[in-house]
Amino acid sequence: xxxxxxALKQNARIWQGHQPAHTSxxxxxxxxxxxxxxxxxxxxxxxxxxxxxxxxxxxxxLHLLLPLMQRLTHSGKTVFWLNPPHTPYAPALxxxxxxxxxxxxxxxxxxxxFLWTLENCLRSPVTGxxxxxxxxxALRDVRRLQLAAExxxxxxxxxxxxxxxxxxxxxxxxxxxxPDANQCLHVQILKRRGSWPGQHCELPLPQxxxxxxxxxxxxxKGPWPKSAR
Amino acid sequence: MIVDxxxxxxxxxxxxxxxxxxxPGIRLKTALSLVADLAMVxxxxxxxxxxxxxxxxWLYRCAAxxxxxxxxxxxxxxxxxxxxxxxxxxVWETVEQGLNERRLTAWLGIGHTPLAARLIARTGKGECSAxxxxxxxxxxxxxxxxAEFDTQACTRLQRLGLNTLGNLFALPATELAxxxxxxxxxxxxxxxxxxxxxxxxxxxxxxFRQQADFxxxxxxxxxxxxxxxxxxxxxxxxxxWRQQETDSLNLLLCYxxxxxxxLHIRTSGPEHRAxxxxxxIRLRFEQQPLQAPVVSLVLLVKRFIGREAxxxxxxxxxxxxxxxxxxxxxxxxQARLGDGALQQLAPxxxxxxxxxxxxxxxxxxxxxxNAAENPLPCRPLWLMRKPQPLHTKPQAWxxxxxxxxxGWWDGQRVQxxxxxxxxxxxxxxxxxxxxSQGWHIHGWFG
Numbered sequence: 131x132x133x134x135x136x137a138l139k140q141n142a143r144i145w146q147g148h149q150p151a152h153t154s155x156x157x158x159x160x161x162x163x164x165x166x167x168x169x170x171x172x173x174x175x176x177x178x179x180x181x182x183x184x185x186x187x188x189x190x191x192l193h194l195l196l197p198l199m200q201r202l203t204h205s206g207k208t209v210f211w212l213n214p215p216h217t218p219y220a221p222a223l224x225x226x227x228x229x230x231x232x233x234x235x236x237x238x239x240x241x242x243x244f245l246w247t248l249e250n251c252l253r254s255p256v257t258g259x260x261x262x263x264x265x266x267x268a269l270r271d272v273r274r275l276q277l278a279a280e281x282x283x284x285x286x287x288x289x290x291x292x293x294x295x296x297x298x299x300x301x302x303x304x305x306x307x308x309p310d311a312n313q314c315l316h317v318q319i320l321k322r323r324g325s326w327p328g329q330h331c332e333l334p335l336p337q338x339x340x341x342x343x344x345x346x347x348x349x350x351k352g353p354w355p356k357s358a359r
Numbered sequence: 360m361i362v363d364x365x366x367x368x369x370x371x372x373x374x375x376x377x378x379x380x381x382x383p384g385i386r387l388k389t390a391l392s393l394v395a396d397l398a399m400v401x402x403x404x405x406x407x408x409x410x411x412x413x414x415x416x417w418l419y420r421c422a423a424x425x426x427x428x429x430x431x432x433x434x435x436x437x438x439x440x441x442x443x444x445x446x447x448x449x450v451w452e453t454v455e456q457g458l459n460e461r462r463l464t465a466w467l468g469i470g471h472t473p474l475a476a477r478l479i480a481r482t483g484k485g486e487c488s489a490x491x492x493x494x495x496x497x498x499x500x501x502x503x504x505x506a507e508f509d510t511q512a513c514t515r516l517q518r519l520g521l522n523t524l525g526n527l528f529a530l531p532a533t534e535l536a537x538x539x540x541x542x543x544x545x546x547x548x549x550x551x552x553x554x555x556x557x558x559x560x561x562x563x564x565x566x567f568r569q570q571a572d573f574x575x576x577x578x579x580x581x582x583x584x585x586x587x588x589x590x591x592x593x594x595x596x597x598x599x600w601r602q603q604e605t606d607s608l609n610l611l612l613c614y615x616x617x618x619x620x621x622l623h624i625r626t627s628g629p630e631h632r633a634x635x636x637x638x639x640i641r642l643r644f645e646q647q648p649l650q651a652p653v654v655s656l657v658l659l660v661k662r663f664i665g666r667e668a669x670x671x672x673x674x675x676x677x678x679x680x681x682x683x684x685x686x687x688x689x690x691x692x693q694a695r696l697g698d699g700a701l702q703q704l705a706p707x708x709x710x711x712x713x714x715x716x717x718x719x720x721x722x723x724x725x726x727x728x729n730a731a732e733n734p735l736p737c738r739p740l741w742l743m744r745k746p747q748p749l750h751t752k753p754q755a756w757x758x759x760x761x762x763x764x765x766g767w768w769d770g771q772r773v774q775x776x777x778x779x780x781x782x783x784x785x786x787x788x789x790x791x792x793x794x795s796q797g798w799h800i801h802g803w804f805g
Contacts, residue, residue, distance in 0.1 A: 185784075186784055188788055215741075226740075234721055
């Protein structure tokens with residue numbers, strides 16, 4: 131019985147509120163120390179779903195995953211982008227040091243294909259990271275995906291709208307992303323395994339537009355001649 | 360019962376029909392008057408030739424020099440194989456085993472000349488022995504009608520009172536040539552081996568084609584998988600023998616009335632296992648239901664790739680082969696989602712943002728990333744598929760302008776000033792003003 135209990139605690143299935151548990155769930159560091167600290171020193175859980183809830187693109191959501199992408203592509207794991215809302219821009223990815231040979235972009239026609247593809251990617255040993263933009267997703271489907279994620283051992287991040295924050299979800303990690311002043315990304319942890327949720331942190335990401343933190347503006351200002359073409 | 364192509368003569372009859380008196384060689388009308396409810400099948404010379412080719416393909420694995428003897432014979436030179444197999448009985452056994460595996464009914468015969476072998480095999484008295492005297496004795500007993508003379512020559516010889524090949528062999532060669540013409544002499548000498556009878560060896564074609572014709576139409580794709588399994592394992596065996604692999608299969612489904620469907624099945628890398636092909640085809644069938652009942656299916660493989668030794672495996676093969684797993688996954692995805700669904704991105708040398716990237720089909724590249732550190736300018740991670748008009752006034756401007764002007768050479772001219780700006784919603788956008796002074800968003804700094 132005791133063995134069973136300790137095994138459950140080790141896998142972060144059971145946790146005690148009064149003491150921060152040190153679990154041994156497999157995880158990949160996010161590459162941001164501030165965020166890792168908030169996630170119990172672990173990072174993105176492997177073999178489980180993670181959810182990022184955000185309203186609009188362009189707030190630094192890809193930069194949140196960029197360190198992981200760099201690490202995985204260089205260690206020979208494949209990164210899948212499933213139904214991205216815009217085109218992942220190859221020159222920028224190369225500039226950030228992502229090995230594009232290991233990046234595969236997939237577009238599916240309907241939600242049946244989407245789920246099937248995601249499940250297959252999750253179960254394969256070659257996959258390192260799957261980033262998916264599912265659009266609408268029933269709770270039943272999320273559970274199915276969670277099971278598929280448990281069958282593999284890779285990181286899966288679903289990007290969903292913030293209106294889903296109030297709903298419950300079987301995902302192991304749920305982050306709410308919001309833009310903040312000074313090009314920061316405000317990360318609120320809605321759910322994580324093994325401890326209380328509710329932590330939040332600010333990640334300064336001005337470098338994503340090539341700006342140094344202190345720099346305010348590099349715009350060359352007018353006056354522009356009216357006849358300029 | 361099988362009738363010839365013109366539908367006049369009976370060529371073969373099943374046991375039931377022959378018990379009622381239908382014999383090969385009788386006219387169709389006679390046969391119909393004997394048995395009213397005869398089921399007839401016409402011969403198809405093309406198909407006969409194809410079946411013969413198929414048999415030659417597998418026999419080629421055992422013997423190098425093969426000659427096709429249409430419509431129903433194969434000649435293989437085995438004299439030179441005795442040493443390789445360790446004696447004539449071993450060769451005989453190998454061929455018999457091959458026949459048994461394929462459940463074929465065939466008569467084997469060994470002769471000291473090609474014609475002799477053919478005639479002995481036709482009699483069905485072929486034996487595994489290299490004794491020439493025995494062969495000649497067998498041949499001498501052979502009736503002239505079965506010695507493959509043309510009918511005219513045969514009647515001439517019979518009118519002379521010659522009934523067996525032995526009678527013919529006994530005649531002096533010069534007399535035979537003078538009285539009966541050189542053709543008959545040549546034939547007789549070719550049987551005996553006193554005149555050379557060179558054979559052009561058959562070359563296996565550099566492609567794989569197998570057809571399955573169904574007695575009953577198949578309505579469900581599940582039903583197609585079973586015959587496909589057999590064909591695919593033939594393919595696997597064929598590829599193993601050639602030490603080759605393939606990455607594309609062509610599958611042709613023929614219907615009774617409508618145009619046939621062509622399916623092109625691609626794997627992401629070289630493959631030879633029947634199981635892998637079958638899984639991909641199964642996926643494809645799930646996506647594409649059959650249009651109509653299928654009458655026959657043809658599998659055609661034209662592209663062959665030399666096989667490479669499996670890499671990335673340790674000595675004991677304990678670590679799973681990542682390369683193989685990668686190909687399996689990508690092939691599965693491609694089979695279900697279609698050809699254009701999977702893309703790999705690459706930068707492209709162009710200043711225009713729309714042209715500065717390219718997508719290609721997924722391929723496994725083994726090259727090491729060469730560290731050519733180009734000082735690429737700062738670009739957003741998201742590029743919009745089409746620039747969107749900017750409706751709100753940006754909150755803050757960060758960098759710009761960066762003028763991009765080009766494309767006069769291919770008619771897609773671009774003249775824009777790019778800025779990095781923050782929108783009131785907090786998004787960092789890559790905005791530009793074009794020559795018409797309109798503001799657009801072209802990307803997001805995700």
